[in-house]
Amino acid sequence: MLQPSIDSLQTKINSKYTLVTVSAQRARQLREHPEKFNHPEGAQSVNFVGMALEEIEAEQLHYTLNEDDVHETI
Template identity: 50%
Template sequence: MLYPSIDSLLNKIDSKYSLVSVAAKRARFLQQNEDPRLDKYVSHKYVGKALEEIDGGQLSFRVANKADTPSES
């Protein structure tokens, strides 16, 4: 069984696409800068650590409003 489970992760972030995006960005950041948000990790790999942080409520995402994004004129 995988830890954390996809069901528990989708309770934190509502779409698989967003989940993958957040986990990938955090994994890249962890690889470059050792900045742990949890005291202890089960996984030794960066993507697993990022997923554990999402499951632990340490990572989230927000959707930018149309007014927050720059226009491409």
Template identity: 55%
Template sequence: MMLEPSIDKLMQNINSKYTLVTLSARRARQMQETKKYLIEDYDSEKYVGIALEEVNQGKLYYSVDEDAE
């Protein structure tokens, strides 16, 4: 069970739980394939946990394409 970073802390960076889950899952798959991380110091042993730590440290974020249909 992951206690850190807390959901409240993560929601300061990503305002939607759905977006947070989707972003973290996609990043976890990417890390699994490439073995490349955006942070050097992480506590989690699992890719999703590392992705959440990246969000918490401001290294992983998303943007909305306003022109997309």
């Protein structure tokens, strides 16, 4: 079973698309510069995506929406 669960992660970030994007960007940061980052207390995952998801669950990772970059498509 995936830990943390998708249901608990969606209480932190309500969009699955945003959740995937944020966790992928964070996993890339962890992969490229692992020496710069600390793992959350009690981290269980050994892969970078899992670590990113655990950081979201522990509320150590947040995102902000830049509305200037949002464009509507007609």
